[in-house]
Structures are given as structure tokens and as C-alpha cells.
Amino acid sequence: MNYQEAFKKWQTKTVLPEDLRLDLHKMAHDESKKEDAFGKTLSFGTGGIRGEMGAGTNRLNLFTIRKATKGIAVYIRNCGQQKADQGVVISFDSRHMSKEFAIETATTFAQNGIKTFLYKDSRTTPQLSYSVRKLNTFMGVMITASHNPPEYNGYKVYGEDGAQLNLEKAKEVISYVEKVGDELQLPEGDFDDYVKSGLIQIITTEIDEDYFNQLLTIPFEASLFKTTDLQVTFTPLHGISGYTVQQIFKRLQFKGMAIVQEQLNPNGDFPTVVSANPEEKSAFEYAIRDGYKVQADLLLAIDPDGDRLGVAVRQRGDYQLLTGNQTGAIMLYYLLSRMEEFDELPQNGRIIKTIVTSEFGKSIANHFGISTENVLTGFKFIGEKIEQYHQSGDYKILFGYEESYGYLVKDFARDKDANQAILLVTEAAAYFKKQGKSLLDVLKTLYKEHGYYKETLVSITKKGIEGAKQIKNALTKLREVPLEKIGDLHVTSIEDYSTQTITYTNGASSEKIALPKSNVLKYILEYDSWVCVRPSGTEPKIKYYIGVKNKTEEAATEQLNKIKKAFIKVMDGNLK
Template identity: 45%
Template sequence: MSNWKSVYNKWNQFQELDSKLKQELEQLKTNEQQLEDAFYKELSFGTGGIRGVLGVGTNRMNIYTIRKAVYGLASYLLENTVNVKERGVVVAYDSRYMSKEFAVETAKTLGTFGIRTYVFESLRPTPLLSFAVRYLGTAAGAMITASHNPPEYNGFKVYNDDGGQMIPEEANQIIENISKIENELAIPVMEQAELEEKQLLVWVGEEVDNAYLEQLRQISKLPVEEMEQDKDVTIVFTPLHGTAYSLVTRGLEQLNFRNISVVEEQAQPDPEFSSVESPNPEEHQAFSMAIELGKKVNADILLGTDPDADRLGVAVKDNNGQYTVLTGNQLGALLIDYILSHLEDVHLSNAKILKTIVTSELGQEVARHYGVDTINTLTGFKYIGEKIHEFDSTGERFVFGYEESYGYLISSFARDKDAVQAAVMASEMAYFWKKQGKTLLDALEVLYERHGYYREGMSSLTLKGKEGSEKIALIMDTIRKNPFEEIAGYNVEAVEDYLISERHLLSTNEIETIELPKENVLKFVLQNNSWVCLRPSGTEPKIKCYYGTCGTSLQESEQALAALKETMTKVMNEIIS
């Protein structure tokens, strides 16, 4: 947006501007740098939707950016989907600031098109929204969430009628419709009372929850008679001030897991996430209170979900009585092993595992051990959901999908990552191994001894604002034009550039086509089953660097991992300095 001041003036002169936003605009007038950041661009609609800092301006999350996104969605649905007005759109929301207000704002905008909106009466997890789209048969779904971002963020995530996140082809049409909107301040909305009177706003209660829980019970690999027995496993659970409390505890109880202790200080929804530095189970500090409680009750497994309950972290006790937080890659490999070991041979023949290109190769090796193929997708669960939808017509059997960032899906009754499913299955798996006198760490060691000691990691640079975006672009552009031939002493065997869909094999100088959608990602395949992958985040002001190594011992793999991280961090800092 070249002339941000003219956009600011338009907002400043708008007489009917929301009173809270008007007050914030007054406060920003003395800080031109913050004012420019609020108006220098429009909050971009990515493949999953929009996400940003709450506040006034076109580059912030507020009722006007929500209206603009919803207007684009409504236009897309009316052009591309049948019976939209009757089928409607279902909306759920999490515990963040403005979440319920944005959910109602979505209904107020859809209502002007005559499209009915189903809105949950209270906060619900993201996977339940995905399930609700399929259960209610709606034309689309929307989730008001910023996942595990800091408290000042919120977002609007869009789902297609299959219950999966919008894929790029769908999102691009929505973006095109959004681009036609000349004035976000002039988008018409209906009042809530009128919507309810005309039944264009329908409040949703527990019917969907109960239907979801019935499906959840069926993912168990336990014999029916064992499902009915009380389980000798002690669980500590924290929903980290988010949405997962009800469904996780009810899901565990219906399989007769009775020894569940909840971290009470983190059980209640709280938009400030006041007891943690970050409400992200990937961050080990998020488990501090769970570990404390785990020691008191001698827990076998600790479970932590992020605010919208699409990510699960797990910690287990080691032989010294200390709790170790598993990585997403480790838990994924364990779940693959548990699920496939309980599948009959007839179901293994056309079974498929789905994972992303930055997820560990250990899971693929475990699947190969059972004769099951693994399919790689681009980063983002929307691509896994898209493949599951393809399986509906090809007859291939989806048995598990995951990504390294703590996202898992066991059964396709939901089409997005589902921490509720994963929490129940991880608990069942811990119970299974405990009966054999083993912990999940013991089970993981078995996998390492069989397949190799795989270790993975990720580092990121946070670069905020306009200047930060330019630095991220500079890093990608510099490395793309000057690709590595070796990294930390490891020779590069192939360079994969997903922006141009090419894989360059260095030893033969051959070029292969990558059969995946184009995306701004660079991956360097190294010797010894190691790799490095660079990717700007689509939802945060970050550039992420992922690493994978494999050695004959844990120490060897971790040394290689540290060397790769050190080298890439140095390279990125040198480019931007």
C-alpha cells in the first residue's frame, strides 16, 4: 500500500468508526512509526485465512478486516458452491480477546448475503469446527483463533465443505474477491437481533460435541472388553487456558481412563495465558506446572494442548523419575508404530501415512517396517487434509497424518490436526506400553535401535514489521541465488526449490520436477540422511530453519544437529547485517 497516510485519513475521518478503535487511533497519532505499521499494508489473506495483532488499521485484526475477509468468502461461496444460503457456514471461536465478537461479526456480514451462520454458544476447539462442517453439512466453516500466538493476536481461519483448511486454489479465489473491495469501512452488516429473528444466526449447543465424542471413542485400538475396564495409567492434563478441557477429559473418561489430574491454574480460559510465557506446548516452559503436578501424583504421562486444541505436547517420566518432553517427531513416530502394529494385514495393504517435508524421516522408516507407504506434503495441515479428500475417491486408506509442530490426525472424521484425538491415543499408547513394563521413552529407544537415531530441530528469526518482511525476503533471495554446496561439513546432495518445483541433484547435475504446489521453501538434502530446510512462516513474522540428522547414536545425531543450527544461524545473521 503505497500511500498509507491517505488510508489512515480515510479511517480517521470515518464518523461511524467503532468507538474503541477510534480511541486507539487517537492514541496512535503521536507515534508515526506505529501508525505507519498499522496502515502501510492490508492484513494478507493467506491459504488458511488471516492472522495478526489486534488493533486499529488495515494491517490489524479488527471488525473491519474480519468483515472484508468474510465478504470475500461469501462472494466465493456464492460463485462456487451449491445451496450456500440453506447449508450455511459454521463458526467456532477460542478464548482470545475479541474471539466471540469476531464470530458474531462473521454472522452479521454473511447475513447480508442471506447466508445462515451456525455459531457455537461458547468456545470450542479447532478440530471440533472441522468436524462440525462435515456433521452439519455446511458450505464452509470459520475458526476465530490465533492458535498459539501471543495474547495480542487473533485470526480468522477458513474451512471448505470437506472440513479441511482452504487450499491455495480456493484461497486465491477468495483473495481475488477481497481485492475488489474498495472500502472495508463501507461493508454492510445486519444487526444480531435481526439475524436471530430471521434465523440467519443459529446458536449451536452440545449436539455436535456428543457426535464428535462418539466418533472419538471409535479410534481406540483396544479390544471392546478392555475399553470397559479402568486403566492403570495416571495422566496429568493442561489445556493451557484454552478450549480443550471438556473434550479431552470426556474423551478419556469414556474409555475409562479415571486417573486424570488437571492443572487447575491452567484449566480456565484466559486470553492473557497468564501462567505461561507462551501457550505453545512446543515450548518446554509450558509444561512447568504440569511437571510439578506430575511429580505429586506420580503421573505416567503429561498432556498439554494449545489454546485452540489443534496441537498436543506430551511429556513422560524417564528412568530417573524426571519428565522428558517428547518432540513432535518422536511422538509422531511412536503413534505410527502403535497404530500400524494394531492394524490387520488386510488394512495395511493400501494404508497411507501423510507427513510434511520438514517432518522427520523416522516416521517414514517406521511405516516402511510395516509395509506402509508415506506421502510427503508441503508444510501446513491443509495439504494433508487435501490428500485425505483425494483418498475418498481413490480408495486409499488414511491411517495417520502429522507434522513436526505437534499436529496429528488419527481418524479423518476431522480434517485438520486434532489434539483431542492425539491426547486420547497417546494416553492409550502409554497404557499399552505400561502393561509391558515400558515407558514411551523405552518404546522410542526400540525404534531408534531398529531404524537409526533420528534427531530434528528448528530455529527461527523473528523480524517484525515492514523492515522485517524485507529482511526475510533478502535471506531467501540471497540463499536461492547462492545455494550451498556444503553445510557444517556435510556435502549437499540435492537442492529442492519449491518455488520453482525443481530438485537439482548435484552429483549428476540432473533436474527433477517436484510434484507439489509452488511455495517459497528451500530444502538442502545432505549426506548421512541429514537435511536443512528454510521457510518463511505464513502466520508469524518469522523465518524458520528446520534441521534433520541421523546417526548411530543419540550423541552423534545431536552433535550434527548443533553444527547445522550454528552454521545456518550465522549465515542468516550475516545476510541481514
């Protein structure tokens, strides 16, 4: 069935919500919009399903949610009655339609005889991850699109280990979804009846205290929160972390936190920000304004679903936004140095980071005798490793992080947890302030000891089916004509995660990469520099990650800019 036939089928559907019927009317005479909405079906990426809301097979709506859930339900039933009885736990964020999608998901699971636990009100993504293991459910679902624009929503699926589904399981699940067939023909269930029967159990606050108590194990010295004169300005960016953050800091008797009031209440329009992404300095506009008022030492911003943390530090009257790599390095140094102080560093300790995350953290970990392991981009791969070593006992995972502001300190959650991160970074700031240092002072010392690491990310948006083709073709061209130089620097090796091969340019034998296949290319350059290119798994983007190391900040910055300019030029040609 082509996109035009699919569109007509939706047009003739007699029972269709008014918002979807209006959406169909708007695209009736726009073939490009029609093709984009109906030319393909939503599929799982590195973070599950994510896309724009609206009418169409390539949009998030009650029908595509129902189809995805039906497929997962069949998968669960095929895993046996015990797994169906263990069931699924569901939470949702503050986005438009999130609660409605969560209710539809719960109803469809119940309709297929699967026990379902549904949060009555929104809870953060890491609490959902924790809830899977706390309730011993077989799976979990989080309705969220993280920090994407307001028109987006998503559907993240978790396994019984509390981590997002790994590639193998995601592939199996999506095969069941693809067999479901016509999403418009699936019957609608009765939510209220399933609640009355007990097949859907509503969660109110039962798990909150358990999760909060786990969070309170993060600090090394809880007394620091009571005694410090540290001043913090916090914003949840109209998301759902405000409740959790206020609760845990109240329990720690921390009195130095001011909250951006205009951004405290959940709001799916994110009205006061251009982007509710703590990676963007614009997201800190209100926090900076309020920070000046109280001379805050730290500005802390958490994204709408509560899993990413952004940090800005006061320096000479202004605020400097830390990168995810810098925050990760500071947190890692504080964590390992305090563990060493308390004689808690295990001999088999290990940190896990992604292949696009700075080598800065690895250098810091090496200093403490702690090993580092790289995984593919996406926190699901960190969660997968945590479970692997939890089962084998080979390594004790001390910290997991990625450059895109995701951190995990303790594994009671198996996804990035901004609630954990905000506790650790605040305690670190209080600890170092007691010594007369800011987090920037600590960062400068680490650079002097380990070298100046600098990184940047370039994201190129290519929307629609045509955009997806351009991105695919660009990666194909890179493989057909391997790069020998990027700017003035020679390529010493190419890591192709699609073929799982490392190819050396000096003629040395190639090596295999012991990671899952992924459409990613990484170029290792001279002088500790590298470039990695990959399509986003959750957004219509192609991303270029660039990292360098040098003896001085000035030299590192110059090196980074040269590589960035040269690689953008290469990719601009390939994307045409």
C-alpha cells in the same frame, strides 16, 4: 492510498469502537507503528488470516473481519444459490474478541443471504472441522490464533471437505476479498434480527455427542482406560479443550487424570504461561509441578484452540518433553503395530507427513509395508490429500502428522486433532505400561531399530514491513548464490519449491517437484542430513528446520549442532 492517507481515513471515521480510537491515538506520532498498521492489508497465509488485533488495515478488528467475510460471501454467492443455502458453520476459541469476531462473521454472512450456523460457546478447531461435514455446509470459519501471544487473533477458512482451504481456493477467495474495497464503508448488520429470521442458527450442544462418539472410535482397547494404573496430568493451557477432554475420558471411565486447575478455565490472557504453546517446555511448568505430586507417568498439554498436543514423559523422577517428531513416531508405531495385531493393515495404506517432518516416521511405516507421502508445510495439505484419496480410493490414509505437534488419526476431522491424539497417546502409554515400559523405552527401541533421528527448529522473528523485506531478501540471496556446503557436509541436492525443481550438485538432470509452488528451499546433505528454510505463513518469522540420522545418539547430536551453527551463520549474514 499510502499508509498515512489510510490512517487519516480511519481517524475521521465518526463511528469507531473506543478501543480502536484509543489505538489510533497511541500511534498518531509513531510513524513505524502507523506504517505497520496501515502499510498493507491482511492476507491469507498457510493458516488463513492471522495477526495482531487493533486499529488498521493490517490488524484484526471488526472492520477487517467484516471485509474478509464480505469477500468470502461474494465468493459463495457466485458459486450458486445451493452453496449459499448450504451455508457456513462458525466456531471460536477463548481469545479476546473471538466471540465478537465470530458474531460479526455470522452477521455479515447472513446480511449477504448466506445460511449460517454459529456455535453459542467456544469449541475446538477439530470440532469445527468435523461440523462442516456433519452439517454439510459449504464452508467453515474458525476464529483462532492457535498458540500465538494474547494480542493476536485469526480467521481460518475451511472448505466443504472440512479441511482448510487449499492454495488454489484460498487464492480465489482472497481475490474476492481484495475487490471489496473500503472496509469502513461496509454496512453493519443486525445479528439479533438474523437469528430471529433463522438465517443465523445458534448451535449449543447438538453436535457435541456426535463428535464425542467419533472420538471414542480411536482406542483399540477401551478397556485399557478402565483398568490401567497410568497417571496423567493434563492442561488445556487456558484454552477450550478442557471440556472435550474431560468428557471423553469420563466416558472411557479413566480415573488416572489430574487437571491443572489454574489453567482449566478459558482465559485469553493466558496468565500463567509465557507462551501457551505446548512446543515450549515453559508451557509445562504447572503440569510438571502437579505431575510431581501424583507421580504422573505422562504430562499432556493442548494448545488454546485444541489442535496441537504436547507430551512429556517421566524418567528417573524428572520429565522429558517429547518433540513432535518423537510423539508422532511413537503414535505411528503404536497405531500400525496394533492394526497389524488385529489384521487391519490395508495393502494400500499410506501415511502423510510434511516435508519438514522427520524421516523417522517413514522408516517405521516402511517396516509395516506402509507407504509415506510428503506434502508442503501446513495441515491444509494433509487435509487436501485425505480428500483426494477419499475420492479416488487409491490409498487408505492411516495417519497424518507434522513436526509442530499436529496429528490426525481418523479423518472424521480434516484438520489436526489433539482430542484424537490425546486418546491414542494415552492408550499407548497404558498399553506399554502394562508391559513394564514407558513411552521413552519404546522410543529408545525404535531408535535402535531404525537409527537415531534428531531434528531441531530455529525460528527468527522479523516483525513489521521491514522484517518481511529482510526475510524475502534472505531467500533471494540463497537462490542467487546456491549453497555447496553447510558446515562440513556437502549439499547433494537442492529442492526449490518456488520453481518446483530438484537440482543435483553432481550434474545429474534436475527433476520436477509434484507439489504446489511455495517459497521454500530444502537442502539434502550427505549422511542422511537435511536443512529446510521457509517463511512462516502465520507469524512474522523465518524458520530453519534441520534433521539428521546417525548410528548413535551422541553422533546424531553432534552432527545436528554442527549443521545448526553453520546454517545460522549463513542466514545471519543473509538477513542483514
